[in-house]
Amino acid sequence: MDATDRVSPAGAGTAGTAGAAGTAGAQPVDADPAGAVPAEAVPAEAVPAEAVPAEAVPAEAVPAEAGRWGRVMGLALACHPGPALAVTALGSALALGSGLGGPRSALVTAAVLTGQLSVGWCNDAYDARRDADAGRRGKPAADGTVEARAVWAAAAIALALCVPLSLACGTLAGAVHLAAVAAAWLYNLRLKATALSWLPYVAGFGALPAAVALSLPGGPWPRWWTVTAGALLGFAAHLADTLPDIAADRAAGIRGLPHRLGATGTRLLLPAPLLGATAVLAFGPPGPPDAGGAAALVLAGTVALAGPALGRRWRKAALAGAVAVAAVDLALLLARGVAGA
Structure with a gap:
């Protein structure tokens, strides 16, 4: 074994390295006691780059671009x-x-x-x-x-x-x-940690x-059913977004409305505001509801119930269902307009 092998990590030296040293006429040092060759006597270039432990590379050597990125x-x-x-x-x-x-x-x-x-x-x-x-x-x-x-x-x-x-x-x-x-x-x-945790979602x-x-x-006033539907969707969004993390939030001391209801109570309540938002958009505008509103209500009801039911298999199922219902409601809202008398 040559001097390069002795200062490398275990397994870094190979038979090929030793053979090359012998061919070049290097004197063997195997007879020397361990540590007889000081580390500073070994040229830095003689140590392969891959032989240096990762933790031996100073932090400054890491490209600044990588840290910024x-x-x-x-x-x-x-x-x-x-x-x-x-x-x-x-x-x-x-x-x-x-x-x-x-x-x-x-x-x-x-x-x-x-x-x-x-x-x-x-x-x-x-x-x-x-x-x-x-x-x-x-x-x-x-x-x-x-x-x-x-x-x-x-x-x-x-x-x-x-x-x-x-x-x-x-x-x-x-x-x-x-x-x-x-x-x-x-x-x-x-x-967030109070019983009024739902209020900012409803307002927003x-x-x-x-x-x-x-x-x-001209700044026309919004139609009442658009604001009401948005508020109900906000309430549903709060329930659906919080549902997967109720246990972890409770452990952290958060006691919002969903945490007080518990996972089961939140799961049972969630379809109500989702269906309510669609019903408001379907029946709120003047005149009898059209076929599109009825179809949207059936579709929203199916998705609203399926999301929480699948929550035990997929933790984000309830939120995905809420997003799907929101998409249906958005189509209804755009069909009826957001402003007017």
């Missing part, structure tokens, strides 16, 4: 991208379907998106310590992927952008939307069609 990805995941994009898509569809036009619809979409980003980042930053204690996965602010203060900064920037974007849609429309965003922040900071989802209607030229 990880933080960017962590920040993107910390905003709760699924719900944020879903609510933004709902607002955009309402804006386009109401006849706002491209530029105005883009403005509404930007306002909703910045509001949702601020809420998502606020949620992850505020819950970072609790999520870390509970060992929850997929929480960048809790697992150290991104610092909580960076997430707080992102939430503040998004909120600062949301204010002028919302007010640009109209003073009253902007005020309604900002009130909904404020309610969502209040949920994160206080109401009910305010969305109202804000879109008020953004139209």
